[in-house]
Amino acid sequence: MHQPSHSPRVASSALVACLLAACAAPAATAPPAATAAAAEPAPHHAVKPPALPPPTELEQQHGLQVAQLALTASGGLVDVRFKVLDAAKVKSLLGDAAHPPMLIAGDKPPLMPPHHALKGARFAPGQVFYILYPNLRGAVQPGGEVTVAIGDVRLGPVKVQ
Secondary structure (H helix, E strand, O other), X not given: OOOOOOOHHHHHHHHHHHHHHHHHOOOOOOOHHHHHHHHOOOOOOOOOOOOOOOOOHHHHHHOEXXXXXXXXXXXXXXXXXXXXXXXXXXXXXXXXXXXXOEEEOOOOOOEOOOXXXXXXXXXXXXXXXXXXXXXXXXXXXXXXXXXXXXXXXXXXXXXXX
């Protein structure tokens, strides 16, 4: 009687087939309720920004409100946030490249925005947009007051955060 011979190659092939089958089998899963709960992210509680004061008469007249003026980047940049009240008025006010919105802090030279700050900007009512100004020579200080000058228009003074 002749016994079949098992070569190492056949044994290796069988082992590989078993491992592949084990890897392809679905893993034990948690009950559906637990799976659904695990798949849902934890509730995210959005932090609501502080409400803005009502716009001043001048801000209403020009359609633009200074929403925030704060130092960032270790005091090297001034972050100015503007809220659009009337898109047509804002477009008219900010559309003149010869009169970009400057920051005036006391008797220091005005801070100019980067030349591309408003390039291609589109405005919509309620929209908040920002401009980052380089705070040259520390012109703007925490707690100080800054006026935003756009041509002949002056918004502020605004307290620096």
